[in-house]
Amino acid sequence: MTEPIPFPKMSPSSEPQAPVLLSVTDLKVHFPRPRSSFGAAPEVVRAVDGVNFEVRRGTTLAVVGESGSGKTTTALAVMRLAPITSGSVRLGVTDLSLLPDEAMRQARRRVQMIFQDPYSSLNPRQRVGEAVRAPLDLMNIGTKTERAARVDELFTAVGLRPEQQQLFPHQFSGGQRQRINIARALATNPELVVCDEPVSALDIAIRAQILNLLARLQRELGLTYLFISHDMAVVEHICDEIAVMYLGQIVERAPRQTFFSRPLHPYSVALMSAVPTVKGGRSRAAQRIKLAGDPPSPINPPAGCRFAGRCPAAGPGCDQPQTLREVQRGHWVACHRVESVAGLPTGPLQLPAAA
Template sequence: MSPTLVTAVADSSAPTSPPTPSPVLLTVTDLKVHFPRPSAGLFKAPEVVKAVDGVSFEVRRGTTLAVVGESGSGKTTTALAVMRLAPITEGSVRLGTTDLSLLGDDAMREARRRLQIIFQDPYSSLNPRQRVGDAVRAPLDLMKIGTADERARRVDELFTAVGLRPEQKNLFPHQFSGGQRQRINIARALATNPELVVCDEPVSALDIAIRAQILNLLVKLQRELGLTYLFISHDMAVVEHICDEIAVMYLGQIVERAPRKAFFARPLHPYSVALMSAVPDVRGGRARAAQRIQLSGDPPSPISPPPGCRFAGRCPVAEPACAEALPPLVQVEADHWVRCRRVQVMDGKAMAPLELPVIPQALPLAA
């Protein structure tokens, strides 16, 4: 028996130990992004839009944190603030041991080697007059990474890594499909060998048939390169496919954060339950759609959010006390955090105040 096989047998018989958690790469602490608005009148105080209002989370190296929520929840603004593309009003964003919120322009430009972003629209993300190879090489040129020959070889490697042919680098964006353009954007984001990649709804502008290909590519690249993703999305089906942990945002705040399996098995916050009830399902058809939780009214204004729970005005199980004081984000189970005073813990198990509707069985097809 060869030494390799002997080692394999010895390893298989050894007692298994739980995997060591990966170190934290990204730490966001009490992040606030407020945008002042011009005063509506001479004697009126200027208004402030509280787009992100006290968000905290961590992303471990090599994992994916998905931030979800409806339009206006602040998820994209959070991503832009992490990239320092939106002004940080308060709080901190740490990448490893580097506090990005304290860096000046020159230091931030150097730090951008370590984090990059993939934007939502593959069409507007590329200069229509620039060859795609030049677009992918642009980060290397701007940061003066490598020689000219090394940059050219790097572009060829990136095109191959994302499933394109190196000779396609001489073409223009209009000569590619939407999915191919997003592959080019992914290649550009990977040019500097970043540790963190922010994905701002990278598949929402693509056809359904192409989304799975791009998601599978992102998963493949993460596995091969050890990438860490901050993934912004409103599509729960997409999130379930790619994330390790999920954070649900509502009106600038995180209302629930949990590992993927725990969240999709049993969401606890009423807003999370409402989001999950709206996920399309092939089982049940119209009966399934009829059981969706319908929320009444619109979200409050981020200019003057209510003093209590920001979801209380639309919550089906809200109590009068919910509108009086803002509940904190508390840990109710292992790695499961919820901002809801109605969630109770009994015998170590969190009890959701609102449950998902039962999915009816689909009727058999007629013979």
């Protein structure tokens, strides 16, 4: 039995600076496929193919992209729930990618995950109080009395009543279930919380409540979020920095205000042009940048720019591999057609103007 660990009080972070908490370097997650026939060459799905990013303590990095871009696989690899083919995932000074199973189990005190579906992520036969207490029981943290007090504290922190611990998941709404999942993720007092589309399965009216809850908890507890989403409106509300993924690679990374005021990569511009807006109405919708075709297969991605086959601005040089380069302080883009005009970077495509 391990030594009981006292629970720290829920209080704001006192750190004067924001050092890097999570550092992902050249992360690759490749899944081998069975041979289609005898003698056929083996195939590999390159779900994540050379991803690099950092998340500073107390901030939120949002990873966005369409379905199949590799954003959820990246999140699972950070949690060591997907096998890492190569690269490193460092939490502080600890390289999670090198930890053996038992050491990784202990490291999960520091990193927890909120899953997308608030329904399937809870055991329907387990009382919700037991579900929130489960991480403490599994990791043998604290005494029985301390665990009970911690669960009471967590229910109050996420806006639920402590007496609701005796209820089962089916007795709660979707928003309440996600609050329970958030409470469970916070049970071990983690430094990093990986949020895998935590509001996509909720009604529009409930999404704002959960996002405001996550923002409040971040302020009060000094949490760091890796936030996976495909909803640009949600991302704009909660993130400090944004990384855009396409076919297993990051094509643009920038601070929130910089990105939403001036996206540079053609894929980012196309994503932003698809965001519904009140201003501009039908005229802006008619100017929406429409992408042709489907993304290439991650089994056999193009040798050059992976977006070139669908890019409205593709031209000479796009058949060469593109690497992220810093075109403005903190703004990285993997597109050789991004240029500097009057000291400011400009992309080959522009967002449709709002009327």
